[in-house]
Amino acid sequence: MENTVKIRSPYDQKLVKELTLIEANEIENIIQNAKSLFDDQSLWLPAYQKIEVLEKAASIMNARIEELTFLAISEGGKPYKDSKAEVLRAIKGVKLAVEHISQLKGEQVPMALTEASLNRLAFTIKEPIGVVAAISAFNHPLNLAVHQIVTAVAAGCPVIFKPALATPLSSLALADILREAGLPSGWLQIVLCSKEAAEKLVTDPRISFFSFIGSAKVGWYLKSKLSQGTRCALEHGGAAPVIVEQDADFAEMIPDLVKGSFYHAGQVCVSVQKIYVNQDICDLFIQKFTQATNKLIVGDPSEKSTDVGPLINSREADRVAEWVKEAIADGAELITGGTRVSETIFQPTILFNPPESSKVSCKEIFGPVVCIYPFTVRDEAIKKANALEVHFQAAVFTKDLDIAFDIVKKLNATAVMINDHTAFRVDWMPFGGRDSSGIGMGGISYSMNEMTREKLMVIKSKNL
Known part of the structure; x- marks a missing residue:
């Protein structure tokens, strides 16, 4: 099997770039790097640091709108006006993630409603779910990467991202921007790999959340192979x-x-x-x-x-x-x-x-x-x-x-x-399919919530 992938312009089939695929045996180190990072809570990013990184990333993206637009055109073939709109949406998506970081919070759970629950104070807190594995589609190479990568970072999860092999360049550019903005090593790993290596990645028991955008056949197959406890969100197609x-x-x-x-x-x-x-x-x-x-x-x-x-x-x-x-x-x-x-x-x-x-x-x-x-x-x-x-x-x-x-x-x-077409979307609204079209809900804030889990804390005191 070839160990490279050729990125070609959909318009004229000219070679844009050739990239190396990783071997399946490299997946182990990638997962272990992410899991080790998550397991050491001293390395978790505090909210203010995530905000600083993402705000700087949005600023860098804003300064490179034309560059990112033509990169997306070269690999995906979407017309200029729509590719530029995608880049602007992606920037807004990063800003939305920043805004929602402050909303990742729990709530008080009422006690003393029964005699058995007297003298107690209870509340929930939100924690990052763990390592996120994300597989993306070709059609919105930058905006989809934001929806799967930036949401994970904002939620506090190390993320391993596999872009569509037809359009990986925009996500690689996003990764460079996040590094430039100060995202520490290991929080984002982009993998270009075969289907077999991707399956090995997402079905590993160390993966806590699987995010998939693509064909129903592949998505539902991979869901059936997930390890026990791995949560997921699948976004497939429709007939609108x-x-x-x-x-x-x-x-x-x-x-x-x-x-x-x-x-x-x-x-x-x-x-x-x-x-x-x-x-x-x-x-x-x-x-x-x-x-x-x-x-x-x-x-x-x-x-x-x-x-x-x-x-x-x-x-x-x-x-x-x-x-x-x-x-x-x-x-x-x-x-x-x-x-x-x-x-x-x-x-x-x-x-x-x-x-x-x-x-x-x-x-x-x-x-x-x-x-x-x-x-x-x-x-x-x-x-x-x-x-x-x-x-x-x-x-x-x-x-x-x-x-x-x-x-x-x-x-x-x-x-x-x-009185609007079916493709209307803004990135702060819930977005996802039902039945065979998917499971879970996308949208920046919704994805961030999916990538967290609640922990209940109950305090008992005679003075409560």
Whole structure:
């Protein structure tokens, strides 16, 4: 097996960098380094020191916005405007972690509620959970690293981070920044390794918390192999259904849905994929949605005007092309797109009414493809939206609050956006899938809480 990984530009496949993979036998030392650091409480970082390090890291990142933006473009292919937005989000994420450090606190537990509990004072305190092992996805190489690395550091946990091998450069840059900001050695170790070595890492009994962002197949498999006592948070994909009622505001809705559908070429776990449109406005919706989609600028992600760039590699472009071809053969109508612009760029594509059995209908597309389905009975649309195993974020467009609340109540999703696209997210809100889409909740403060555990202290005194 090759002991290096070649990082290639998704846009033109040019070699960006070649990095060395660690051997599986090196995992032992990496885990032991982290565990030894955690076991010696004299080495734990006090809150003020974590705040100083992270504040300085945010300042360094802010001074390197363009550098980090083009680094993310080079490895991930996300267009300039969106990569820059990711860098700005990542900086905000570090600041959010700093703000939440002061909120890692316990609470008093009432005593004297029974005679047996007289003369006692009880309260909880928060402690870091232990060594964190984190595996990340390719699609947001800097922001995801912040969500898994910075949260662990802020919670007081040594973290071992495995980035996606397609996009490791942004996390390596973040590691350099954290070191420059004063993070002591051992609190962050980044590993580039094979799947076998990664499995050895996360299933080790010395790992107290496993954070995973990526495919459901891999995530659920690794969860099944975790050691007893290892807690975890898994974030997988979804199909992001949208229900559009006849009173929806087209002027607001169309730009939102186009952005939510084709942002990062649809390579987002909550990207708009299935749009159920009231039959009375379906023709008009298709017309306006198609017009807006066709105005998107597709091409070189380094150009500031580009809206849609490449898929992460040619294999993914092959897969998307096959799924679209299958859907059309099954009876779907191709409204626009459906062809490749290059080896890795696929046109923003709209399909009308593909069968529910087609892959584009029943699996996560993770590409620039959106399916539109007409409906006459709202509950039937909701039933179809809920029929898949994946349930993450969803949306409804209507000006009728009664209809909106009815849909929110009935849709199986962790979050439902009203008059906004499914990919809306800010990093201080809870974010995660349910059912086969994941377990646990992300978001900066939520992840930090997941990486701590409570300890109860009870004091007995005759003077209490």
